[in-house]
Amino acid sequence: MNLAGAAAQFTELMLAVLLAPLLTGWVNQCRAWLQNKSAPGLLQPYRVLAKLFQKEVVLAHNASPLFRAAPYLVFGCLALAAAIVPSLSTGLPLNAAADAIALVGLLALARFFIALAGMDVGTAFGTLGARREMMVGFLAEPALLMVLFTASLISHSSSLSTIVEALGHREFVIYPSMAFAGVAFTMVSLAENARIPVDNPATHLELTMIHEAMVLEYSGRHLAMVEWAASLKLFVYSCMGLALFFPFGIAQGGDWPGIVLALPVLLAKLAAGGAALALIEMVSAKMRIFRAPEFLGTAFLLAVLAMLVHVLLEG
């Protein structure tokens, strides 16, 4: 791996880490506009993070080292995921370290630890949140994997870099399987990022929350890391969706002029994606937790259907 590649990789990583709260702020702002409310300002997530970092950490008496380590672990995993997903350029050094399956594994690792941390203090809400999060996880993860498989089958590779190059830099072809995969991916990312209709990031109503219930015991800098990791997750899923379904404008092989061009394209795509997410959240209602398996089961079936369509029509 050369120095320029490493520098490009570092840029991509830092961009994700620094821009992730901005994306969350943008989605919140769009949603507030759509709801005809006055928005809290684009930089509000940064202010929240700064506030939380200043605050004292209050730990439960029986919190174990696992509880204290988990926020950093989850943050590290999601930062690595952000480095693996090609957002600015393909062919970066870390792209070879993990392919699409490893990326799904990485996201699962982060979920595994945050769920364990949710169970660590042993409160009613913590375990409830962990259970629900894992329930969402066991249905969403295979669906995500099937979406990535569909893309892998089209491009004959499970390496994300090669997938993006194959989908984006060839002549324009419409793949019917990718349409199914796109719907499935949208449903999965709504669920995985704790968005309406599966979860509501804005509520702390006890009986309906999933993600928030799990991280209820966190405070201070730990909570800041968890929140940051949550925005990173949204960023990673957005970049993944953009790379799979709108793979245009991504630089190849880490060349610098391409990356400089790719940056505004990425920002524009993210802004559009964030607005679309806010719109989806606006027009749908939060469903009961017992309906979530149906929702995710549909996503899973659609993803499998996408693979079947590929094998039948495009094979």
Added chain:
Amino acid sequence: MIDAALLAALAWIALGCCGLVAPRSHAFAGRVLYPAGAAVGVLVAGIAGFALFDEPSARVLPLGLPDLPFHARLDALSAFFLALLGGVAAGVSVFASGYLRADQGSPPGLVCLCYHVFLASMALVLVADDAYFFMVAWETMALSSFFLVTSDHRHAEIRRAGYLYILIAHIGAISILLCFGALQSGTGDYTFEGMRALQLPAGWATLAFVLALAGFGAKAGIVPLHVWLPEAHPAAPSPVSALMSAVMLKTAVYGMLRVTLDLLAFPVWWWGVIALAVGLASALFGIIFAAVQTDMKRLLAYSSIENIGLILAGFGLTLLFRGFGMGTLAALALTATLYHCLNHAFFKSLLFLATGSVLHATSERSLGRLGGLIHRMPWVAWSALIGTVAIAGLPPLNGFVSEWLLLQAFLFTPNLPQGYVNMLVPVAAAAVALTAALSGYVMVKFYGIVFLGQPRDAALAQAHDAGPWEKTGLAWLGAVCVALGLFPHVVIRALEPITRQFTGYGISGEAGGWLFVAPIEPERASYSPLLFLGVATLLILVAWLAVRAFYHGRARRANAWDCGFPWQSARMQDTAEGFGQPVKVVFQPAFRIEGEAPSPRDRRPRYRETAEDRFWYWLYLPVARLAERMTALVTVLQRGRISVYLMYSFATLLVLLFFVR
């Protein structure tokens, strides 16, 4: 090499016999014999490691019947499984020397004898080179493990579990015997050499395959012959459950591979479809049932069914590719299969041993009465965490590598000449993905309920960490799990002789360099656990140090917040039943659910719900009822009076005389 392996097996038997010198002494067995057994285990692993790259070596033993001597042979496949046996046995024996203490039913000397004979018989199964020797070793293995399972024979349910185990083991053994009968095809030559040379007609070959699948499947615990696993594993002492789940199930996999790939050598692609279907059914069934278990060893037993299912699915894929003559892909699938065997052996034995330590410290197997043990038993808890991450198939540990390889094999599939099979492959891949995701769910349940949270029982405050022997055993198995996860290219290179032998190809992944695993070519897929772990660790460290550097490190301890509800108690946490509820709801048709909800006016409300295995009601109970009815018919003859029996003999004699005349 074969001599060394046989001597090591003999050493195990000798150690076992030494146990009879002082059958009641725990100190002798615990401090001398088990550690020595562990040393032999290391030796076996070492011998097998050399033999893996060596030419096959064979020997005819002067044992057995006149004119029917025992044949033994050590080739790459045997050597691989022998290495697995040795490595696991080393860790489990060290653990056992601290674990098997007083008040465990049978005297320690006898347990020591059975334990070492069990180890030796597994080694002999792996090196046997004729059907006769194989069956003798196989039955020794079944019997010695039966005695180990029932070593605490005072409890009726343990005796019952042992009976179920031995029953299904023998149904399997009959099937294997018939399979060898089909394989020798009337020549009377029961050596594997002779069977290899034969070209069976398609019908006989298929019959032999189906018999092998059923016979070895009964031992491996594939659906629907799995019912003994969740009974026998909890009944046995933990080191024995570890060995049974980690190694004995693998000897069954070895048998399947040996018969199908080596002895039959008859590539029929649709055998692969059968194995794939049965494997995936077992995998999904196992993990769904694991999610609703409330006994930690039963949970692990069901998880073994899942893992064996995945192994069988990989095996089916191997057969499928071999049947279509796709050598490289067959090599990839076979590598994934064998790799998963190795991984499962180590992480499952680690988890079973950890449950053993928990059982000793708390005398509690039910998940509903555990909790918070990470504070009382940190060593066990952290090593169990390695096992849980590994078994959940999460990177960068070993469980992920084999799942990755298996999924890669699926990804390369859609060029098969059979259209229908092509369509099945996405469905099969989805089933594998679902299984992997569910295993994460199950493992969060297992770990979170046993080790995290508040103790659900007051007695848990007295729990103590494991002793030094147990810690050493756990540490060894955990270290191997980490090493297998971080250095996959070493393992893949070690598996290459086997894949070359049976598929003609190897996938040692030279193309990607030593840092990367790239099974076919780096552009298609690559994975580098070292880089992965390195960068992740770096990112975590940087995040932690940055937060340390820029902000205060103040932390205050207080009561748990929990939305401001002050009357928290341990009973408000999720129970094992509660955590399994979503799976029970989503996969409701898979269970036979019985229960009753209390009425709202009930003064002392009781909630009861059981989720049972449908196969008991579909298969086992009808068969048992049929057997009972048949015996009822025979009972008519049985009068219990000697004069009646004499009359039967007389009548028989008369009839025979009539015919003979």
